[in-house]
Amino acid sequence: xxxxxxxxxxxxxxxxxxxxxxxxxxxxxxxxxxxxxxxxxxxxxxxxxxxxxxxxxxxxxxxxxxxxxxxxxxxxxxxxxxxxxxxxxxxxxxxxxxxxxxxxxxxxxxxxxxxxxxxxxxxxxxxxxxxxxxxxxxxxxxxxxxxxxxxxxxxxxxxxxxxxxxxxxxxxxxxxxxxxxxxxxxxxxxxxxxxxxxxxxxxxxxxxxxxxxxxxxxxxxxxxxxxxxxxxxxxxxxxxxxxxxxxxxxxxxxxxxxxxxxxxxxxxxxxxxxxxxxxxxxxxxxxxxxxxxxxxxxxxxxxxxxxxxxxxxxxxxxxx
Numbered sequence: 001x002x003x004x005x006x007x008x009x010x011x012x013x014x015x016x017x018x019x020x021x022x023x024x025x026x027x028x029x030x031x032x033x034x035x036x037x038x039x040x041x042x043x044x045x046x047x048x049x050x051x052x053x054x055x056x057x058x059x060x061x062x063x064x065x066x067x068x069x070x071x072x073x074x075x076x077x078x079x080x081x082x083x084x085x086x087x088x089x090x091x092x093x094x095x096x097x098x099x100x101x102x103x104x105x106x107x108x109x110x111x112x113x114x115x116x117x118x119x120x121x122x123x124x125x126x127x128x129x130x131x132x133x134x135x136x137x138x139x140x141x142x143x144x145x146x147x148x149x150x151x152x153x154x155x156x157x158x159x160x161x162x163x164x165x166x167x168x169x170x171x172x173x174x175x176x177x178x179x180x181x182x183x184x185x186x187x188x189x190x191x192x193x194x195x196x197x198x199x200x201x202x203x204x205x206x207x208x209x210x211x212x213x214x215x216x217x218x219x220x221x222x223x224x225x226x227x228x229x230x231x232x233x234x235x236x237x238x239x240x241x242x243x244x245x246x247x248x249x250x251x252x253x254x255x256x257x258x259x260x261x262x263x264x265x266x267x268x269x270x271x272x273x274x275x276x277x278x279x280x281x282x283x284x285x286x287x288x289x290x291x292x293x294x295x296x297x298x299x300x301x302x303x304x305x306x307x308x309x310x311x312x313x314x315x316x317x318x319x320x
Contacts, residue, residue, distance in 0.1 A: 006049035071309030101289035106161035112261030151203030154210030212239035222247035
């Protein structure tokens with residue numbers, strides 16, 4: 001029996017490639033550079049399976065170029081890069097990799113919170129430039145976290161994991177989400193529900209963990225950002241377009257909010273040029289889940305989902 005033909009759009013960890021090669025005729029998976037749209041449409045024509053990443057835009061035109069395609073396994077928890085409605089129309093399965101990156105992304109969120117609140121990157125650059133002349137009372141004064149209010153927008157797995165970590169800082173945690181948590185979930189995460197505007201007005205730290213969809217695009221607009229305290233910090237480790245990046249750059253430049261920590265951007269991989277010039281924002285290159293253990297679990301989960309779908313079995317993480 002011939003192995004099903006599959007395409008991996010960019011570099012995958014070796015362990016996952018070994019697994020895929022046992023079960024499929026594999027193309028790709030080694031190049032760091034992603035495929036251009038034309039290359040993707042050409043290479044996918046004879047493929048039954050596709051292992052994609054968040055940076056791959058899989059829309060109607062791409063899917064219709066692959067008449068044999070049966071499953072798209074996205075190596076990410078999000079799947080806003082895939083036209084889910086079109087996949088359903090064409091009978092193509094779509095899977096993601098939820099759960100496996102929860103703890104790593106929550107850890108990175110806290111790294112961003114701490115780095116922004118305590119000006120860690122600025123202090124590191126200062127020290128490397130040999131500008132340190134000795135201890136000073138007012139050198140790199142940051143903000144306390146203990147006893148402050150943390151507002152979480154999007155209270156799924158990652159949001160709840162971030163909330164649990166806040167208990168170690170004795171923070172008051174509030175959240176906003178279209179689905180209110182059960183009383184048991186609220187107790188476990190130590191969080192109370194608030195309407196979005198009240199959360200923004202009263203929180204010292206606002207951390208974004210919502211999924212990207214039409215209702216959350218530019219959820220944090222100029223008007224919403226204007227509700228935040230001047231001493232507040234905004235952290236986004238979810239999806240860039242949830243925040244109006246131009247409005248955020250303006251708010252930071254005017255010191256209408258104290259600081260921001262970003263792992264994602266509205267037009268990734270581009271970063272708004274005004275953000276690059278500001279000293280009150282910490283910028284990371286989308287590394288929320290970037291531990292070896294987590295990225296390996298993501299890769300293996302995506303690979304297993306792909307093979308299960310090609311075998312006609314139900315994948316573990318089916319979203320369409």
